[in-house]
Amino acid sequence: MFVLSKRNIELPWAGGTVRLTRDVMTAIPGAAAETAYFKALVADGKVVPSGTSDRETQAASEKKVRTRRGKEVTEA
Numbered sequence: 001m002f003v004l005s006k007r008n009i010e011l012p013w014a015g016g017t018v019r020l021t022r023d024v025m026t027a028i029p030g031a032a033a034e035t036a037y038f039k040a041l042v043a044d045g046k047v048v049p050s051g052t053s054d055r056e057t058q059a060a061s062e063k064k065v066r067t068r069r070g071k072e073v074t075e076a
Helices: 036-044 054-062
Strands: 002-005 009-013 016-020 025-027 047-050 066-069 072-075
Touching (some): 009 036
Antiparallel strands (some): 002 025, 002 047, 066 072
């Protein structure tokens, strides 16, 4: 699975750690995509699953990131 990260993130999973670099398309193992942490990152928009086509990559890079500050959630 290919993902586009909006932040620098280290994604821990049973097979080790995957380093996601900001604004870089990265291939991750399927088992890493099944973790609760990865699913939370996707829900917040910090990691965007994407295909390999240019159209999907462009759509992923334009997606907004949700910012959390205490109990408040903002769209940035």
